[in-house]
Amino acid sequence: MKKKLLLLSFFAAAATFTASAQDAPKADPPLVIFGSVDTYYKNDFSGFKSQTGSSNIGTSFASDQNSISIGMIDLGLKKKVGKAAFVGEMSFGPRGQAQSIPNGSSGDSYHIQNLYVSYDLSDKFTVTGGYMATFVGYEVISPVGNFNYSTSYLFTNGPFQNAGLKGTYTFSDKASLMVGVFNDGWNAYSSTKDVSTLGAQLFVSPAKGWTAYINLVSGKFSGTEIDLTTAYQITDAFKLGLNAADFNAPNGPGGFTGVALYPQIAASSTVSFGLRGEYFKWKDTGAGTSSVKAFTLTSNIKAGPLTIIPEVRLDSWKDEVFVDSNMLPTKKASQFVLAAVYSF
Amino acid sequence: MAYLYYMKKLFFSIVCILLINTARAQKDVLQFDEDNKYVYYQVVDKKGFSADTLYNRGLVFMKSQGLKGDGDAKAGIITAKPKLVLYANSLVSKKEAGEVSYILNVETKDQKYRYKFAGFVFKPYKINRYGSMATQPGVEIPLEKLWTKYSAKETDALLDQVGAFCKTTAARLLQQMDKVPVLRSEDAVKKVATDKW
Numbered sequence: 001m002k003k004k005l006l007l008l009s010f011f012a013a014a015a016t017f018t019a020s021a022q023d024a025p026k027a028d029p030p031l032v033i034f035g036s037v038d039t040y041y042k043n044d045f046s047g048f049k050s051q052t053g054s055s056n057i058g059t060s061f062a063s064d065q066n067s068i069s070i071g072m073i074d075l076g077l078k079k080k081v082g083k084a085a086f087v088g089e090m091s092f093g094p095r096g097q098a099q100s101i102p103n104g105s106s107g108d109s110y111h112i113q114n115l116y117v118s119y120d121l122s123d124k125f126t127v128t129g130g131y132m133a134t135f136v137g138y139e140v141i142s143p144v145g146n147f148n149y150s151t152s153y154l155f156t157n158g159p160f161q162n163a164g165l166k167g168t169y170t171f172s173d174k175a176s177l178m179v180g181v182f183n184d185g186w187n188a189y190s191s192t193k194d195v196s197t198l199g200a201q202l203f204v205s206p207a208k209g210w211t212a213y214i215n216l217v218s219g220k221f222s223g224t225e226i227d228l229t230t231a232y233q234i235t236d237a238f239k240l241g242l243n244a245a246d247f248n249a250p251n252g253p254g255g256f257t258g259v260a261l262y263p264q265i266a267a268s269s270t271v272s273f274g275l276r277g278e279y280f281k282w283k284d285t286g287a288g289t290s291s292v293k294a295f296t297l298t299s300n301i302k303a304g305p306l307t308i309i310p311e312v313r314l315d316s317w318k319d320e321v322f323v324d325s326n327m328l329p330t331k332k333a334s335q336f337v338l339a340a341v342y343s344f
Numbered sequence: 345m346a347y348l349y350y351m352k353k354l355f356f357s358i359v360c361i362l363l364i365n366t367a368r369a370q371k372d373v374l375q376f377d378e379d380n381k382y383v384y385y386q387v388v389d390k391k392g393f394s395a396d397t398l399y400n401r402g403l404v405f406m407k408s409q410g411l412k413g414d415g416d417a418k419a420g421i422i423t424a425k426p427k428l429v430l431y432a433n434s435l436v437s438k439k440e441a442g443e444v445s446y447i448l449n450v451e452t453k454d455q456k457y458r459y460k461f462a463g464f465v466f467k468p469y470k471i472n473r474y475g476s477m478a479t480q481p482g483v484e485i486p487l488e489k490l491w492t493k494y495s496a497k498e499t500d501a502l503l504d505q506v507g508a509f510c511k512t513t514a515a516r517l518l519q520q521m522d523k524v525p526v527l528r529s530e531d532a533v534k535k536v537a538t539d540k541w
Contacts, residue, residue, distance in 0.1 A: 029431070032439045034471060076475045087475040114475045133473035140473040209482020233482025269493050304495075343471070 031079045033344075038071035038095065038143045040339035046325045056322040056333035057294075057315050060156045061095050062149055071095035071339070074113060074142055083120040089113040095141065112189065113141060113161070124170045131189060132166075134159040135178065135201045136215045138229045138243035138260065147264055147272075148298045149309045149339040153280035154245050154258045158225060159186035159217060162199060174205040184221035197222060209233035223250040237266045254285040270302045292317045309339040370507030371500060377462070382487045384461040384510035390521065391455050395420045398452035398521060405520035409513065411448065420452040430466070430505045432498070440477040442468035444487065444506055450517070459517055461510045466490060466502065 042062050044055035055065035063069075072093030079086060091097070091111045116130025139146050139155035166180025178201040183191035197219030204212050212230040224247070231241040241262030247255040258281060264274035276298070281291035298311040313335050315322075320329035377383045390398060399415070402422045406413030411424040425447050432441035447463040464487035469477035485492075487506065490499045 029429070029440060030438055034439060034475065078475055089475045116474075133475075135473075142471075142473070144471060145473055205481065211481045231481065233480070239482070 029080060031077060034076045034078070035074040035089070036142060036144045036341060036343045037073050038339060038341040039068065040071060040149060040337055041068045042066070042335060042337045044333060044335045046323060046330075046333060048323050048325070048327070055335065057150070057313060057335055058156075059153055059294075060151045061099055061143075062151075062337050062339070063094075063099065069094070071143055071341075072097070074144075076114065084117070085119075086117045087114045089115070091141075095143070126168050126170075127165070128168070129165040131161060131163040134162050134186070134217075135199065135213075136217055136225060136227045136229075137245065138231075138241060138262065143309075143339070143341045144343045147262065147274045147300060148276050148296050149311050149337050149341075150296060150313055150335075152243070152258075152260050152276060152278050153256075153292060153294065154243055154260055154278065157247070157256055157280075158227070158245060159222075161187050162197070162217065163189060163191075164195065164197070164199065166199065176203045177201070178203075182217070182219075184219055186217075186222050192221060196220060207232075220250055223255065224248045231262070239264045249283075249285075252285075253283065255283040257281050257283065272300050274298050274300070290317065290319050290321075305343050307341045307343070309337070309341065311337040311339070313337070370505070370511060371503030373507040373511050374503065376488075380488065381462065382464050382506075384507075384514065385458070386514065387456060387458040388518065388521065389456050393455065395452045395454045398457045401521050401523065402450040402452060402457070402517075405450070405517050408520065409516065413448075413450075422450045424448045425463075428506070428509055430502050433501070440469050441502065442466055443479065448513075457521065459514060461514075464506060468493075 040062055042055070042064060044057070044065050046056060047066075048055055049065040053065060053067065054063040061071060070093050072091045072095035074089065074091040076087065076089035078088070089112070091113050097111050112131055114130075114132055116128055116132050118126055118128040120126050133140060137155055137158045139148075139151050141160055143149060162182040164180050164182030166178050166182075168176055168178040170176040178199070180199045181195050182197040182199050184194055184196045185192045186197075197217060199218075200216045202214045204214075206212065210230070210232040212228065215227040215229065216225070217227075218224040225245055227243070227245040229241075229243050231239060233239045239262075241264070242260070243262070244259040246257045249255045258279055260276055260278035262274060262276050264272060266272040274297075276294070276296040278294045278296075279291065280294070282289055292315055294313065294315040296311060296313040298309060301308040301310075314332065315334070316332045318331070320331050322330050322333040324330040374382045374384055377385070396417075399417060399420050399422070403413060403415055406422060406424055411426050413422045413424040415422045425445065427443045427445045429443050430441050431438050443466075445463070445465050445467065446461055449460045449462065451458050451460075466485045466487055467479040468483060468485070470480050472478045487503070490502060494502070
């Protein structure tokens, strides 16, 4: 028995040291599974609940009034071997389905966030093709990518996704240029008529911690949007982001213009606060214009992969587009959201 | 009573295994320099070898590892500033946690050389809109300060990977400087006669 125990110890030790030889990181990462889950509660302070269950402020997601509701479960797979890579990301739930991606005309209901392949033609030039999150704008569909849980008017009215073929040339870690051709319509798996939207993105990093993206998406079918998205991590604790965009609708007047500022401060390694101040204006289509000022104060409280997001928001339109607690028209609306986002 | 005796022995064996496992922690191979920064450093005597020979072997090593080393032949110094991707293990998959930029310095003199891995800075990844992991501009954590942003378990896991990498890379460097040929076992192709049965 004694000998057996000694042998057991010896083999266990040998196995331990053998395992340690495998510790060094490998060049090609394995197949990666990633994603997120999000859920929320919202209360519009007017108490107004429409027939569809939503409330006054109509930007994307966090829509259900006085309800504990779900966002989406987002599941992605990705792999890179040598120079070739793919990403496939699917979502289920209101945020990833009806609220962002329309179902197909034939009733099909698959909900792709990203589905593309890419190939590094050289160290500096990469070609990517498929259905991708849009390159335009500051905010994204996935709650993991946003600081605020509710979204801006600029995000809601801009593209969510574009299908196309793009090439990205990286001049250095301070500058790159993307140019691509995309389907005529935004947020659709296939084109309506053709592949006639031009997309371009110039990235520059003027200083350490400062990134700026100048984006253009233009086509006869969907219109033209020019967008500036920039963020500057000024200190370890303070970050300032800015999004400005101008959109001209296709075939006639109309469109929007707006700007949003995102100051964020980290109070500790787990708690941070951020404000989004936005001005958004609809362009004149002959029936006048309208504009809104929206302020959103958000906190991110992190507990490992879980982020708790309490948020207060106040929107003030130029016109009386909201209703108050007496169901009378009003220019202002405010809401509270408590969300939880788990990322893996 | 005999049962109890063997239980004690078993317990002792398990403790030994745990101790071995603890000793295995690769973060322990990292040292602190005089500025309290993590380094992986060694001076190696190479009697009978000139600085030039060692310098050239150092350059060959850099090339063999795909590192862009800036060489100063006069001073006998080769410097590379590469980066290393670190991974976070979860229950079902392994994904990139971030990258560590570092400075690898090889300095040669007659009869000896030294190498130093230093300047470790961790840049955590965050998933971007395209489902790719990317650094967050301006977010950089010196390796010594990892504990201020991550739990002890996460910090240890990241440091272990850096330690293991330094140890492995240094072993390759030593091998190159010694010019020990890499032995590859060549398994004989097994052939079978299918026409005779």
